[in-house]
Amino acid sequence: MKLQFQKDALISSINIAIKAVPSKSTMPIMECLLLDASNGKICLVGNDTEFGIETVCRGEILEAGKVALDARLFSEIIKKLPQDNELSVLIESDEHFVTTIRCEKSVFKISGKDGNEFTMIPGIDRSNSVSLSQFTLKSFINQTIFSVALNESNKKMTGEFLEVKGDLFSVCSLDGHRISIRRTQLKESCPEMKAIVPGKALIEISRILSGGLKDEVMIYFTKNHILFEFDDTLVLSRLIDGEYFHVAQMxxxxxxxxxxxxxxxxxxxxxxxxxxxxxxxxxxxxxxxxxxxxxxxxxxxxxxxxxxxxxxxxxxxxxxxxxxxxxxxxxxxxxxxxxxxxxxxxxxxxxxxxxxxxxxxxxxxxxxxxxxx
Structure with missing residues (x-):
């Protein structure tokens, strides 16, 4: 595998994908970022099986391939390269996944892992979806996330309830002492959809979203997962099981x-x-x-x-x-x-x-x- 990037594009993609990499895992490969250039585009993927991010990175594929690199080490190396963001970064992996990173007069060699052993983000059914502006979703998360419970004595309280009912989209959170709800009217009526999304996942999504009024985010609801698609980025989160609280009665x-x-x-x-x-x-x-x-x-x-x-x-x-x-x-x-x-x-x-x-x-x-x- 041989790839070439501009430093600023590579750093931007690393900063997005690394949010899904666990700091510690019983499986060392889960502490890696996958650099995948095997399908005609360059993707950076982080995945801890509960929460995964895949983002497309601008760059040139000189030789196709994939490699998994220790996320913290890879990130630190790229960030510590010379300050000029327009500098070219060349990344090359051999058949043993030893990866060379070159930028101007700096050369780093690190040990990688077989990208085929990395757990990819699963494909999900995209039949149930809703479209929102990134501004709305980012605002709704920030305006309700503070009343998510921090402890896990009742796991449903650690998540937010996202619901689509007709032409109404709502986000709700509660921690046993307070309830926060935000609602907006959609452009068109949709089938009923609902999900309890972990608060930690929504915090990371809010950090990634640009928040533009004209920038769209697609949200796909399934039985066990929710998928957010925006700006060449996919964010997949496993849902919290169970029925949410009957908030309307409160x-x-x-x-x-x-x-x-x-x-x-x-x-x-x-x-x-x-x-x-x-x-x-x-x-x-x-x-x-x-x-x-x-x-x-x-x-x-x-x-x-x-x-x-x-x-x-x-x-x-x-x-x-x-x-x-x-x-x-x-x-x-x-x-x-x-x-x-x-x-x-x-x-x-x-x-x-x-x-x-x-x-x-x-x-x-x-x-x-x-x-x-």
């Missing part, structure tokens, strides 16, 4: 109190309050709602903060406590200038949503001792 349109508030002003006050919350603490931010005014109070061993924000209110006065970081996470991921927040009683969750319900955030309250205020 949401309510009823409310006793509604406030409309400047999002930035409220977020700034909440972020200031987190100064007094240490990492492992669950100190509540207490909200006191009255006509025209939202009072915020937080008190801990570090100190105390009192703040006030102007609001429009309809319904009852209320005093209720929440984890301030959960509130900040939701508000930080809303673009509108003002937000509407709905409450019922102090023991019930709040809902942040717009009239069109393009976003819905639910946050459970935190108990506090009102006498200690």
């Amino acid at each position: 949401l309510s349109e009823d409310y006793d109190t509604k406030i409309t508030v400047n999002r930035r002003e409220l977020l700034d006050s909440i972020e200031r309050s987190t100064i007094f919350v240490q990492d492992n603490e669950k100190q509540p931010l207490i909200l006191r709602i009255s006509d025209g005014l939202l009072s915020l109070l937080i008190s801990s061993d570090l100190g105390r903060m009192d703040a006030e924000v102007s609001i429009e209110k309809s319904g009852n006065d209320l005093m209720i406590g929440f984890n301030p970081r959960y509130l900040a996470d939701a508000l930080r991921n809303i673009d509108s200038e003002s937000v509407s927040i709905y409450f019922t009683i102090p023991r019930s969750p709040l809902f942040i949503r717009d009239d069109e319900e393009t976003y819905t955030y639910m946050i459970l309250p935190v108990n506090f001792n009102a006498d200690a205020i």
Whole structure:
């Protein structure tokens, strides 16, 4: 095998494919990137059997072939080549898979492995699909991924629920304390499709997506896998088994109190309050709602903060406590200038949503001792 690249094109493809390479594996070849030039194009492939990426790299095939190279070593060598991104990089492997990397006056020799032993990304059925802009998918992931559970006590909580229903596409996540939902209308109606996608896979997909409004991503749904196709790149993830939670039953349109508030002003006050919350603490931010005014109070061993924000209110006065970081996470991921927040009683969750319900955030309250205020 003999290939020639420009350094910047090679680095770009390595940075994409290496996201699917495990740092440690019981199978050493899984810690490799596959360099495959056996089918008329140059592909870089990373695959840990649960999550795989294949991306086409611009370059010239001088001799066809394939080789698997230690991903970290290969990546470090290419990144440490001279700084000029337009430099030519020549990669050549012999019959024993010893691979030579040449760039200007630098020559590296590393041991590779037989590319035929590498586990390729499996082909999947592409009959059930939906098309979105990369901007929409990237935004939806970033605006919901923070409420995915980090532990695996309930594996379904470590993933996000992607659903297509008619002409509506939605992304939902929950961690037992909050729910995040984003929805958008599709250009056309589609068959019903759904999948629980691991949060770790979606984080990597978000990092790869360019996020362009006019750039498209195709999503293919199957029973066990989901495939994302965009920009000469394929990303395949195994799904989390099981039925997702009945989120619709957890949401309510009823409310006793509604406030409309400047999002930035409220977020700034909440972020200031987190100064007094240490990492492992669950100190509540207490909200006191009255006509025209939202009072915020937080008190801990570090100190105390009192703040006030102007609001429009309809319904009852209320005093209720929440984890301030959960509130900040939701508000930080809303673009509108003002937000509407709905409450019922102090023991019930709040809902942040717009009239069109393009976003819905639910946050459970935190108990506090009102006498200690």
